[in-house]
Amino acid sequence: xxxxxxxxxxxxxxxxxxxxKSDKELKRMTRLFKLMNNQNLVNLSSSLGMxxxxxxxxFVKYIIKQTIFEQFVGGENLLDCQKAIDRxxxxxxxxxxxxxxxxxxxxxxxxxxxxxxxxxIEFAAANNSVPCVSTKVxxxxxxxxxxxxxxxxxxxxxxxxxxxxxxxxxxxxxSRASELGVGVFVDAEESWIQDPIDRLVDQMMELYxxxxxxxxxxxxxxxxxxxxxLKDSFDRSQQKGYLLGAKLVRGAYMDKERQxxxxxxxxxxxxxxxxxxxxxxxxxxxxCVKNYEHIASCNASHNFYSNKLQAELIEELGIQKxxxxxxxxxxxxxxxxxxxxxxxxxxxxxxxxPYGPVSDxxxxxxxxxxxxxxxxxxxSRELGLIDKEMKRRGI
Numbered sequence: 001x002x003x004x005x006x007x008x009x010x011x012x013x014x015x016x017x018x019x020x021k022s023d024k025e026l027k028r029m030t031r032l033f034k035l036m037n038n039q040n041l042v043n044l045s046s047s048l049g050m051x052x053x054x055x056x057x058x059f060v061k062y063i064i065k066q067t068i069f070e071q072f073v074g075g076e077n078l079l080d081c082q083k084a085i086d087r088x089x090x091x092x093x094x095x096x097x098x099x100x101x102x103x104x105x106x107x108x109x110x111x112x113x114x115x116x117x118x119x120x121i122e123f124a125a126a127n128n129s130v131p132c133v134s135t136k137v138x139x140x141x142x143x144x145x146x147x148x149x150x151x152x153x154x155x156x157x158x159x160x161x162x163x164x165x166x167x168x169x170x171x172x173x174x175s176r177a178s179e180l181g182v183g184v185f186v187d188a189e190e191s192w193i194q195d196p197i198d199r200l201v202d203q204m205m206e207l208y209x210x211x212x213x214x215x216x217x218x219x220x221x222x223x224x225x226x227x228x229x230l231k232d233s234f235d236r237s238q239q240k241g242y243l244l245g246a247k248l249v250r251g252a253y254m255d256k257e258r259q260x261x262x263x264x265x266x267x268x269x270x271x272x273x274x275x276x277x278x279x280x281x282x283x284x285x286x287x288c289v290k291n292y293e294h295i296a297s298c299n300a301s302h303n304f305y306s307n308k309l310q311a312e313l314i315e316e317l318g319i320q321k322x323x324x325x326x327x328x329x330x331x332x333x334x335x336x337x338x339x340x341x342x343x344x345x346x347x348x349x350x351x352x353x354p355y356g357p358v359s360d361x362x363x364x365x366x367x368x369x370x371x372x373x374x375x376x377x378x379x380s381r382e383l384g385l386i387d388k389e390m391k392r393r394g395i
Contacts, residue, residue, distance in 0.1 A: 010341060011304055011307070014385055014388045014392060016341050017336045017339075018340075019091065020091050023395045026386055034383065037380065064362065072334075073100070073365070075355050078120060078123045085353070093129075093343045094130065096132045096133065096350045097353055098135075098355070099120055105142040110140055110141060113135075117135045120133040121173070130182075132183035132216070133182065133184060135185070137186060137200065143193065149195070150194070174208045181212065183213060183214060183245070184214060184215050186201045186204075188220045188249065191253075191269045194220075210241070213245040213325070216247045217244075218248075218249060218300075219233075219248055220251035221250055222254060222271055224271055225269065226280070227280045227283055227287075230284050234287075243294060246296070248298065248299055250277055257269060281301070282306055285297075285299060289314065292319060296324065296325040298350075300328075302330055302331070302335045307338050321345065329349065329352050330349075330350075332354070337385050
């Protein structure tokens with residue numbers, strides 16, 4: 001007797017989306033997301049939170065840890081994350097680990113970030129459900145170096161040494177990842193420092209993506225030039241004989257990018273409308289799926305239609321649902337309706353799980369809160385889904 005076919009992919013299925021959440025956890029999520037739905041409150045709390053962390057007020061750390069930290073962060077260290085990893089795995093979801101450090105400049109701090117990233121790679125290699133880790137170049141070098149290179153300025157002798165150290169740190173991370181069969185997502189940054197990052201990641205891909213993808217660049221598709229850059233990156237990988245790793249995101253610095261462009265009187269690099277960004281993002285998705293044998297991609301999106309599009313393309317083309325080159329990813333603590341319904345259908349889907357000391361991940365948490373409160377309907381959608389599940393459970 002043949003097994004019954006699974007029902008069609010349905011992102012509104014809250015029973016699957018929240019099967020891993022207790023009634024108590026759902027109620028706590030409701031309270032938190034209601035607060036995050038108020039943009040003025042989020043902006044005020046963010047400013048006060050940063051000030052309080054600088055002043056090292058212990059009660060503020062406690063409040064952050066019990067609320068937004070618990071919702072969006074896996075823990076303060078790798079071992080803390082094991083509970084989240086196991087819980088996700090029991091629901092057929094994978095984990096992408098991200099050490100939440102950025103904007104470092106002291107050599108000791110930069111080496112510490114490198115060492116922690118290598119430890120995360122080794123930790124991932126011991127966990128079947130952790131295929132990748134994420135890293136930020138801004139946590140591995142003094143950002144003034146990236147700014148000068150992004151502006152095509154020559155580095156002096158001391159700065160050249162610092163850049164050489166960045167290359168060595170990236171080699172240490174990428175070579176260990178390649179050796180252990182773990183992927184490394186290199187995060188995208190602001191446009192004025194992205195070009196030198198792209199050049200560096202291309203170097204790493206050419207070295208370490210010969211037979212299997214170890215290194216992924218991140219393509220922010222809200223930038224007008226990034227779809228063409230994706231195609232150019234693919235052409236370059238084909239010419240030089242390596243596989244392309246591509247994490248696709250819409251982008252994280254829209255307001256900052258537009259403001260800087262206006263202040264410095266140059267054309268904004270950001271698409272003029274959300275519709276233009278959506279169109280570009282979905283074109284990039286189609287390109288990656290079409291060329292899946294040569295591109296390992298990750299659809300890192302909370303957008304309903306983009307996730308549905310990739311799932312449908314995989315089905316239409318008759319590609320194995322869990323092909324290692326076709327992946328989905330959402331942030332830990334959000335969009336469970338997308339993650340767990342994709343997982344239920346057998347697709348490769350992961351949660352992006354940041355970790356680190358509370359003081360180190362506060363900038364990430366504030367960015368998360370501000371982004372989500374400013375995105376029209378994002379929090380309302382989350383609240384609506386949670387409310388639907390609570391009604392279904394009768395709580």
